[in-house]
Amino acid sequence: MHRPLVAGNWKMNGSKSLLVEMATAFRSRQPAACDTWLLLPSVFVESGIKQFSAATVQVGAQNLNWRLPGAFTGEIDASLLKEVGCRICLVGHSERRQIFGETDDEVVKKTKACIDHDIQPLVCVGETLLERQAGEAQQIVAGQIGALMEALTAAQMASVIIAYEPIWAIGTHEVASADDAQAMHAEIRRTLKDFYGPQCPDTRLLYGGSVRANGVKELLEQPDINGVLVGGASLNTNEFLEICNTAAVAV
Numbered sequence: 001m002h003r004p005l006v007a008g009n010w011k012m013n014g015s016k017s018l019l020v021e022m023a024t025a026f027r028s029r030q031p032a033a034c035d036t037w038l039l040l041p042s043v044f045v046e047s048g049i050k051q052f053s054a055a056t057v058q059v060g061a062q063n064l065n066w067r068l069p070g071a072f073t074g075e076i077d078a079s080l081l082k083e084v085g086c087r088i089c090l091v092g093h094s095e096r097r098q099i100f101g102e103t104d105d106e107v108v109k110k111t112k113a114c115i116d117h118d119i120q121p122l123v124c125v126g127e128t129l130l131e132r133q134a135g136e137a138q139q140i141v142a143g144q145i146g147a148l149m150e151a152l153t154a155a156q157m158a159s160v161i162i163a164y165e166p167i168w169a170i171g172t173h174e175v176a177s178a179d180d181a182q183a184m185h186a187e188i189r190r191t192l193k194d195f196y197g198p199q200c201p202d203t204r205l206l207y208g209g210s211v212r213a214n215g216v217k218e219l220l221e222q223p224d225i226n227g228v229l230v231g232g233a234s235l236n237t238n239e240f241l242e243i244c245n246t247a248a249v250a251v
Contacts (some may be wrong), residue, residue, distance in 0.1 A: 009229060019044060031245050038059050064081055122163055124163045181222065189224050
């Protein structure tokens with residue numbers, strides 16, 4: 001059984017003072033039975049890694065460019081992340097897909113760039129409200145997973161963590177019921193097993209979508225949910241710690 005993983009995504013938020021506050025709190029109060037990731041704006045990644053060096057929190061990036069180093073002003077590739085000690089990265093978040101038009105093909109290329117540079121990718125998948133209302137949720141998510149599976153061997157997929165984020169729940173205070181979340185996670189796991197067969201990795205699956213401390217226990221009691229991807233609540237030190245503490249004793 002996987003240890004629960006709580007991954008916080010600051011999105012385009014945060015400050016140096018918040019980094020210091022949170023690192024100080026986690027050094028003394030972080031639960032040992034929960035893995036914790038913090039995915040920061042790129043300008044904070046290196047200082048975040050240093051701030052959390054005495055805590056068992058892994059600090060990573062929210063995005064990367066899949067290309068090799070070159071004339072791509074403003075972009076950051078995997079080798080640059082690795083240079084500052086970054087070993088984890090969020091890939092294909094719904095905001096990247098919805099706002100910036102990121103395609104399944106780009107998500108695959110970014111995932112492979114991470115793997116090639118020993119950076120563990122946390123890949124997001126999920127459906128919109130219209131897609132769910134049309135009964136297409138499983139089809140949409142299966143397509144996103146399928147693009148990854150077609151490009152990755154079982155050994156490569158073993159390094160991937162997948163986060164299911166129902167897009168209609170992000171930032172809306174709407175949360176999928178534990179049963180609905182479990183149903184999609186079970187479908188993702190079945191899809192992986194059907195494709196890879198006996199070589200299928202035991203992939204960590206996270207739920208993301210307006211996660212708050214009071215809903216974590218019920219989510220992590222589900223057999224196919226191994227952790228949570230936290231958005232806004234990860235900017236509040238006490239609430240993020242509470243989520244981690246709840247996750248640590250939930251399974």
